[in-house]
Amino acid sequence: MSRTVTLILVDAAGRPLGALPPYDVPEPWWQQVGSIVGEARRRYGVDVAVLRLLAGDRPEPPGGHLTYLGQVTAPPAVPLTPAPVDLTPHPLRAPYAEPGGPARSVAWATGELRRLGRPVTAVAQHRTWNLSAIWRLDDPAGSAWLKQVPPFLRHEAAVLRWLGAAAPTTAPTLLAADDTGRILLDHVPGEDRYGADEVERAAVAAEHHAVQLRAAGEAAGLVAAGVPDRRGPVLAGWIRDRLAPHDRTVAGDLLAGLDDRLDQVRDCGLPDTLVHGDLHPGNVRGDGTRRVVIDWGDAFVGHPAFDILRLTETLDPPVAARLLDAWAARWRADVPGSDPERAVQLLGPVAHLRMAAVYAMFLAGIEPSEHPYHLGDVPAYLERAAAAA
Known part of the structure; x- marks a missing residue:
């Protein structure tokens, strides 16, 4: 099972630009966006940050034809199809689902890793949905993971701090955290x-x-x-x-x-x-x-x-x-x-x-x-x- 994706693009100010032609991605799970980003780059030369799900043609995951909102830093060279999109603000929208949100979160994580002596060489978005947004950040020493969550999950940092002191080999190492739901975790090898x-x-x-x-x-x-x-x-x-x-x-x-x-x-x-x-x-x-x-x-x-x-x-x-x-x-x-x-x-x-x-x-x-x-x-x-x- 796979997904068909329509990606509606906005610019850095949140102005709608239009939609890329629909394309397929291999993973059926709606929150996985790494392949959405990768295929947009491979097929159309577009570097995009996926912001959030807009609509789907079925009542629940997995699979189907899904429409997502994505942000680009510059208008793409590929022709876009006009697409109506409701960009009305919502009080429960996650900060990482807003234009500029992913860039702000990645900048925070990049700064924290730089402070730890780990300059970032590559960033890849892996997931975004209502429970978390996740990016992988590579550096010469290895990798770290940026995770950002909504308010009702923000106690994860407190749990990881306690585990880091009381049972340090049993959970990921917490490298940094802030009060907006962002946590930065050291990579855990394996699967x-x-x-x-x-x-x-x-x-x-x-x-x-x-x-x-x-x-x-x-x-x-x-x-x-x-x-x-x-x-x-x-x-x-x-x-x-x-x-x-x-x-x-x-x-x-x-x-x-x-x-x-x-x-x-x-x-x-x-x-x-x-x-x-x-x-x-x-x-x-x-x-x-x-x-x-x-x-x-x-x-x-x-x-x-x-x-x-x-x-x-x-x-x-x-x-x-x-x-x-x-x-x-x-x-x-x-x-x-x-x-x-x-x-x-x-x-x-x-x-x-x-x-x-x-x-x-x-x-x-x-x-x-x-x-x-x-x-x-x-x-x-x-x-x-x-x-x-």
Whole structure:
């Protein structure tokens, strides 16, 4: 599956110039823009920064015919087709989705790397969507990654600072950060471990347990540093608030009994700690000698079971059961008298409910043109929650 792309161009002042002829790119995933940039340069000699998605011919990813907005620094030599485009400002638009936004962010990152003695020799845009914009910056010493996120994910820098001090080999190295959601990360060798088997997932779970055990005594400090608080009653209130604009009928019974269920979870005796929030193998990167957990923007302080439930979510029941048993054995050994198995049983439906609330948070924090990225996720996770309950 691929995408067909129509790229409408604006100049540095945001004035519309017209559209390039449609062209195909190999990746079907809408937020991946590296090939959009590369093909525009190869086919038409145009250097462009992709700003944001404007429209698509299907209700959700992947694939299809997508229209994006891109910025050029000078009018291209290739003839452009007149194309209507609504450039009305929107209060939820990310700074990197505005004309001049990518250039400002790259200039910040370039300056930070120069300060570190790493002059930048090349820059490549890789991704842009409502949750992040990502560029790779090469220098004589290697590479770094610039990531910029919206306000509801900006605590990632605080998480990485804590990990850099408490568990420095387990996460990317934070080189710099500012208060606009920009973070600069050192390159992590290897590849994302989407295809991780049971053995590798078991190793991820064991390594992550050590991090969570270390963080268990610092939950209050992490919250004070800006990491979202999702402990017990706070979690219940947050879920209800996020889901209030949505049809929650399918999971109504679960929501009605949520406070009581979380009280029972508390009685299982496990400590609140740092939770990654999206611990699937695609958020683990390894090169055979080192394994690093990436993408901490969904992190929060709460119950450790949420991460093992996410790590085992798509596995066959026997495989998931073995990983869950090993997880429970570690916590039972480290917290005598606790009941990890009961906690997992109680939190299974809540994990899906929490994911529905996460996607509801995304929808509430992004402009409507990018809603198709997530629109189907809230009802899908509500149905999973109801089924699990």
